Amino acid sequence: xxxxxxxxxxxxxxxxxxxxxxxxxxxxxxxxxxxxxxxxxxxxxxxxxxxxxxxxxxxxxxxxxxxxxxxxxxxxxxxxxxxxxxxxxxxxxxxxxxxxxxxxxxxxxxxxxxxxxxxxxxxxxxxxxxxxxxxxxxxxxxxxxxxxxxxxxxxxxxxxxxxxxxxxxxxxxxxxxxxxxxxxxxxxxxxxxxxxxxxxxxxxxxxxxxxxxxxxxxxxxxxxxxxxxxxxxxxxxxxxxxxxxxxxxxxxxxxxxxxxxxxxxxxxxxxxxxxxxxxxxxxxxxxxxxxxxxxxxxxxxxxxxxxxxxxxxxxxxxxxxxxxxxxxxxxxxxxxxxxxxxxxxxxxxxxxxxxxxxxxxxxxxxxxxxxxxxxxxxxxxxxxxxxxxxxxxxxxxxxxxxxxxxxxxxxxxxxxxxxxxxxxxxxxxxxxxxxxxxx
Amino acid sequence: xxxxxxxxxxxxxxxxxxxxxxxxxxxxxxxxxxxxxxxxxxxxxxxxxxxxxxxxxxxxxxxxxxxxxxxxxxxxxxxxxxxxxxxxxxxxxxxxxxxxxxxxxxxxxxxxxxxxxxxxxxxxxxxxxxxxxxxxxxxxxxxxxxxxxxxxxxxxxxxxxxxxxxxxxxxxxxxxx
Numbered sequence: 368x369x370x371x372x373x374x375x376x377x378x379x380x381x382x383x384x385x386x387x388x389x390x391x392x393x394x395x396x397x398x399x400x401x402x403x404x405x406x407x408x409x410x411x412x413x414x415x416x417x418x419x420x421x422x423x424x425x426x427x428x429x430x431x432x433x434x435x436x437x438x439x440x441x442x443x444x445x446x447x448x449x450x451x452x453x454x455x456x457x458x459x460x461x462x463x464x465x466x467x468x469x470x471x472x473x474x475x476x477x478x479x480x481x482x483x484x485x486x487x488x489x490x491x492x493x494x495x496x497x498x499x500x501x502x503x504x505x506x507x508x509x510x511x512x513x514x515x516x517x518x519x520x521x522x523x524x525x526x527x528x529x530x531x532x533x534x535x536x537x538x539x540x541x542x543x544x545x546x547x548x549x550x551x552x553x554x555x556x557x558x559x560x561x562x563x564x565x566x567x568x569x570x571x572x573x574x575x576x577x578x579x580x581x582x583x584x585x586x587x588x589x590x591x592x593x594x595x596x597x598x599x600x601x602x603x604x605x606x607x608x609x610x611x612x613x614x615x616x617x618x619x620x621x622x623x624x625x626x627x628x629x630x631x632x633x634x635x636x637x638x639x640x641x642x643x644x645x646x647x648x649x650x651x652x653x654x655x656x657x658x659x660x661x662x663x664x665x666x667x668x669x670x671x672x673x674x675x676x677x678x679x680x681x682x683x684x685x686x687x688x689x690x691x692x693x694x695x696x697x698x699x700x701x702x703x704x705x706x707x708x709x710x711x712x713x714x715x716x717x718x719x720x721x722x723x724x725x726x727x728x729x730x731x732x733x734x735x736x737x738x739x740x741x742x743x744x745x746x747x748x749x750x751x752x753x754x755x756x757x758x759x760x761x762x763x764x765x766x767x768x769x770x771x772x773x774x775x776x777x778x779x780x781x782x783x784x785x786x787x788x789x790x791x792x793x794x795x796x797x798x799x800x801x802x803x804x805x806x
Numbered sequence: 807x808x809x810x811x812x813x814x815x816x817x818x819x820x821x822x823x824x825x826x827x828x829x830x831x832x833x834x835x836x837x838x839x840x841x842x843x844x845x846x847x848x849x850x851x852x853x854x855x856x857x858x859x860x861x862x863x864x865x866x867x868x869x870x871x872x873x874x875x876x877x878x879x880x881x882x883x884x885x886x887x888x889x890x891x892x893x894x895x896x897x898x899x900x901x902x903x904x905x906x907x908x909x910x911x912x913x914x915x916x917x918x919x920x921x922x923x924x925x926x927x928x929x930x931x932x933x934x935x936x937x938x939x940x941x942x943x944x945x946x947x948x949x950x951x952x953x954x955x956x957x958x959x960x961x962x963x964x965x966x967x968x969x970x971x972x973x974x975x976x977x978x979x980x981x982x983x
Binding site: 407 | 974
């Protein structure tokens with residue numbers, strides 16, 4: 368191997384013999400013309416390195432390759448995808464077995480109804496107690512208020528006098544009304560008997576002209592009688608209403624037999640993916656109707672929470688995109704109770720009910736079911752200690768992660784209750800936000 | 807970094823993303839080899855396209871790729887040699903004479919001199935030199951690739967460098983380089 372070959376092998380890392388390397392280095396050290404050969408090779412290697420780094424294919428050449436593989440794809444049949452691997456464990460979890468899931472779904476719906484029914488069943492016992500309590504209802508006075516003392520004989524006498532006075536005025540009004548009706552009939556018959564009688568198209572106030580041209584308003588018109596009644600009677604009821612802070616937590620209310628029945632919607636769009644179970648919590652922001660004004664320490668707006676669970680109808684063998692669910696929590700309703708029909712001391716009580724527990728069940732047909740968003744209507748009903756209620760709402764869910772979603776929606780809850788034979792209805796308008804876990 | 811073989815398996819299923827990764831990984835080396843072997847950009851691009859499209863077709867046909875780089879380089883080399891054989895019909899590559907090329911440092915840029923010098927040497931020497939100098943193969947790897955002995959590779963590379971050094975000497979001894 369000559370010096371040139373040895374230099375080439377050395378630079379390419381192919382000179383492994385230490386003796387040869389030592390001899391070559393000695394020659395290079397003592398022979399300048401051999402060193403020049405080494406320097407030329409080093410310089411040449413560096414130059415080719417620079418040359419190689421600057422060479423690149425054109426964009427059109429790359430584009431032609433991509434076009435070419437597109438043509439290959441077009442000519443190559445798609446390979447048959449391998450069968451999906453079987454799940455590692457052929458046995459399903461206990462709660463995923465079809466029979467168990469169906470049974471659990473039925474139990475879940477039953478649970479929501481049963482909670483309401485059981486809680487509602489206590490009203491039989493509490494109603495009797497409450498009925499006694501309402502007769503001895505305590506009216507708390509406002510500072511400086513002296514007119515009404517709850518349940519005192521003076522108040523009862525005053526109210527009875529007022530009632531007699533009202534009845535008397537009613538009789539007077541009825542008599543005046545009959546008189547006016549007779550007068551109208553007489554005028555009509557007179558008009559029919561006089562062909563030249565013409566009625567001006569201009570609006571005229573009812574009355575008679577006096578000889579000097581002045582107009583006299585009849586003294587027996589209804590407004591003239593009704594005005595003093597309004598000023599004398601209504602202030603009493605409103606005064607009581609404003610001054611009474613009534614606690615009728617156990618008002619005599621019995622459960623109505625009517626119940627809400629949900630009607631699942633048909634022809635809803637089927638979702639691509641169904642989750643089996645859902646459990647979540649919702650925070651409700653409620654506006655309770657009728658609204659209460661001017662009563663201290665009572666508000667129509669409040670928040671409460673409920674725990675909610677649901678089951679996909681597919682697990683029960685249903686094809687339509689339905690969910691069945693149940694929830695329980697605590698809430699309040701505003702109520703207007705009229706007590707004057709039986710001659711009781713109070714005529715109207717507007718109260719905010721105490722917080723009571725409820726259970727409810729619902730059916731939720733899905734309206735939208737995409738990868739990241741879902742929406743459904745919720746029809747349902749449930750029970751409370753003061754009566755049953757029906758619910759209708761919309762719920763939307765934003766699927767933030769696999770198995771986790773945020774919920775929001777609107778609903779209306781309609782409550783029936785009874786008080787001394789009256790049917791009393793109340794409504795809560797709700798907005799809710801919540802979170803749910805899906806599995 | 808995903809292994810070449812795993813990517814090739816994905817390419818066989820028509821995965822363009824996997825092909826893109828392999829393409830970006832090896833396109834510069836293959837193109838450089840083709841261009842410097844053939845000294846003709848248009849022909850080099852044709853060969854370069856053919857190499858990658860055939861690679862994709864082979865993958866889609868189910869051919870197992872144990873060594874993607876080796877496959878591509880062998881395909882490029884085979885095609886380049888075919889082109890060269892076609893242009894030198896009556897002479898074997900062993901006997902292709904070296905072309906005369908004189909470097910004038912004042913007339914062209916360095917890269918043009920280097921490419922012309924490479925084009926002037928024997929294709930067999932050039933091939934071994936390119937694999938060693940540009941692709942970083944060892945002599946043993948080149949021997950395996952070219953299906954020749956280690957000594958032949960060593961000899962070819964030596965002769966290539968000797969010839970190039972001789973052609974490029976005016977340039978290499980120019981202090982401005």
